[in-house]
Amino acid sequence: MNPFDLPPVAAALDGLYHLVMALITTLEPWAGASAAALAIVTLTAAVRLVLLPVAISQVRAEIQRRRIAPRVEALRTRHRSDREALTRALGRLYTSERVSPVAGIGPTLLQVPVLAGVYALFSHATIAGHANALLAHTVFGAALGANLVAGLPHVAAFVVILLLLAGVVELTRRANLRFAPQPATPVPGAAALARVLPFVTVVFAALAPFAAALYLVTSAAWTLGERAILRRRLA
Template structure:
């Protein structure tokens, strides 16, 4: 698997070299990540459909939480039964993220290993401007410091991740009030639910944790993180854009019927 991945990246790099020159391998990683996300796009669409289906169950969930507020075990059982009856999985939204983990680990391994498939790993010497793709931020700090030639590359990567995280954070907070988890938070009747409400309030901040991850993994893996997180935010914004459009059409249809 590692050899196959390295071969694909090298092939893409050769194709992109006339345009990106010495940074062709870095560009190949970005293109490879986008191809992976295109392949997983049906899962993302299914996840958004699942979110819409769970949102439709919100009124019934609110009734169950109120009815069984003093019986948390019964409440959980009834909520699971409702999801099963509606054929909606409360965890379907996690699938697109989980299927990407093996790709990230392969990327991490290839750019952390001196050999791939028994041969010298030449990818480690490829660069994004002045920074080797197999290096980490600690290496950049030891070679010129924060504002050195390598350090500036990492600052650019961190800035991109911060921009994507900020966008993601604002969208998450804006959509929080209408989400299923916010419905759970607002109906807090148990200490466990109250804790869940508190966690949900700060959950969007986890997107900024990607900066920490990018600082400790090889630069190539950091490029993967930048690309995949940006894709995720843009993809979800595009898929969820249908909600207000459909709502407006339904309202206009209702007015016309009246």
């Protein structure tokens, strides 16, 4: 059973559909054929603005973890041969300093429903029982509902978006490395995994509808700029 056919989900998706259509109608007089793509960018920016308080909490958590990083590294050195003792010691440290090792994933998790909604909007022929007019919109000849393979022969727009996303992902990865101190005794394989894992987003974007890829690159670029500003102001 398609989860998007469930009445509550279908109603939420229909609401998102009408919101995007209203944005397109508003932007079309001066954006023309690019109105649909610009509507996705506008939607992404609106979501990120709503999530700004969560992003501030995320950066503050980063700063707290950066502050106690030398103590974390000392504990790792002291208990390098006893993983259970290390886990207990780290737990006591995080508790005493009121620092959560997983704090900061809020913006990512809270965007998942919106990204899933955008994905569904541009991958279903019908929404809540009516025809999906969004599938008729294109950007430089590429349908917003097509992915990299289905978009042939109009792949130029896809390639541009994927290259932009890869560039933003790499810049974000480097910025995070500069901001967060690296452990003197790294976990084997962790550095290679940390280098490759962010680019899973690019693979997903290549397989997802173009509109979802557009959402991802806009959100990633927003995150890069947002983090740079907040880190300077809060650190």
